[in-house]
Amino acid sequence: MSDKQPLLEIEDLHVRFPLRRNLLGRPTVEVHAVSGVDLTLYKGETLGLVGESGCGKTTLGRTIVGAQKATSGSLRYDGRDLTALSRREQGASRRRIRMVFQDPFSSLNPRMNLRQIIGDPLVATGEARGAELEDRIAEMMRRVGLSPDYMDRYPHSFSGGQRQRVNIARALIVGPELVVADEPVSALDVSVRAQILNLLRELQAEFGLTYLFISHDLSVVENLADRVAVMYFGRVVELAETGALYEHPRHPYTEALMSAVPIPDPSLKGRQGRILLPDELPDPSDPPPGCAFARRCAYAEDRCRTGEIPLADGARCVRSGELDLEGIVEAESSRP
Structure with missing residues (x-):
């Protein structure tokens, strides 16, 4: 990624x-x-952000879009630190960062029709009104696969997949550069997921979008992301190109997540079956020293439980260079 230009740089971000x-x-x-x-x-690019529920990935996404205030650290967007801007300056910059929410049912106001829902960001900023507003709403609805004839209908009239298309239209109507997609297909039927994922790919190519794609489903992330960051207990414990991470994980927590991904062909399954992790989670109000995963890790040693462990060579693990961890073993022809 050295030949690409950074859009968002997150440095030592804390949220408490x-x-x-x-x-x-x-x-x-x-x-x-x-x-x-x-x-x-x-x-x-599309950066996948994966991890168990409660690992901090949604909080990170909400902090990026400004829905949650950072306790410390910096968010440099296109060279400007968003945490140091005034409220008015933040509003202008945050318009370039939008969010697609997880639940298409609760994220839409049932008292607003599609014209109001999709057009609200334009009305709030005074960017369009009258015929121009109507035209932009209609064009965005067509682009996400919805008929402009549906403008006066309310959310209850639509399926989950259609509602998520409304969410996407609302996020893109102001022309953002970065979209934080928080579990955008987890509440949808399997048959509808592929349609929404294909739509996201098409929109990214058309508008030059950058995605932070948050998910607990590693099979979804594998087919969409260029790179993947794995979060555990509020920290990124592994970061790598998608292919490299899925084939050769370097952190034991990543290996455990990979073991839960179903593989259709049993002959392509790895050496071991599902890795069942103990439920002994650390106290989030009193983080332990060393690696927070150590008490659940089968490879942990005494040195794992002391001192600060940095993210070195893509993994926050003192044994990453010693362990032969198992990823998802699949034939090359099966990859997209």
């Missing part, structure tokens, strides 16, 4: 939520949702 406060209102106990994340998104 107060659980308990003292009499002065200052936090005394905090949940560490995102802990020192460093990531770079390049223009035109």
Whole structure:
């Protein structure tokens, strides 16, 4: 990716939520949702962000679009630190970063018709009105596979797949450069997922979009992402090109996630079956020293439980150079 231009640079980002406060209102106990994340998104790429529920990936996405405030760290978008801008300056910059939400049913206001839902970002910014507003809404609806004749209908009239197309239209109507897609197909039927994923690919090619694609489904990410970042306990524990990560993971947590991905042909399945992880999760209000995955890891040693472990050579693991971890073994012809 060295020949590509960085669009978003995340440096030492922390997001903490107060659980308990003292009499002065200052936090005394905090949940560490995102802990020192460093990531770079390049223009035109799709970066997959995967991990278990509660790992911090949605919080990271919400922080990028401005729905959640960072506790510390920086978000440099096109060279400007979003965390240092005024509210007005943030509003102008954030228009270039939009989000597609996970649940197409609850993310749309049932009291608004499609004209209002899709056109609302344009109305809010004063970018279009009257006939121009109507034309832009109609064109965007056509581009996502919806008839402009549906403008006066309400969300309850549509299927889950159609509602997600409305979500996508609403996100793209102001012409963003970066789209954070938070589990955009997890609530959809399998047959509809492929349609939405193909639509996202087409829109990326047409508008030159950059995607941060958040998902717990590694099989979906494999077919869409150029690179994949794996999050655990608020941190990125592995980052690599998609093919390299899926074939040769370097962090034991990534290997465990890979073992849960179904492979249609049993002959292509790896050496071992599903890796069942213990439920012994760390306390998010009191992060342990060393590797947070150590207490669930079959390869952990004493050195894994002490000191800060940096993301070195794409993996946050002191044993990454020693372990022969198993990825998803598939024939080359089966890859897209």
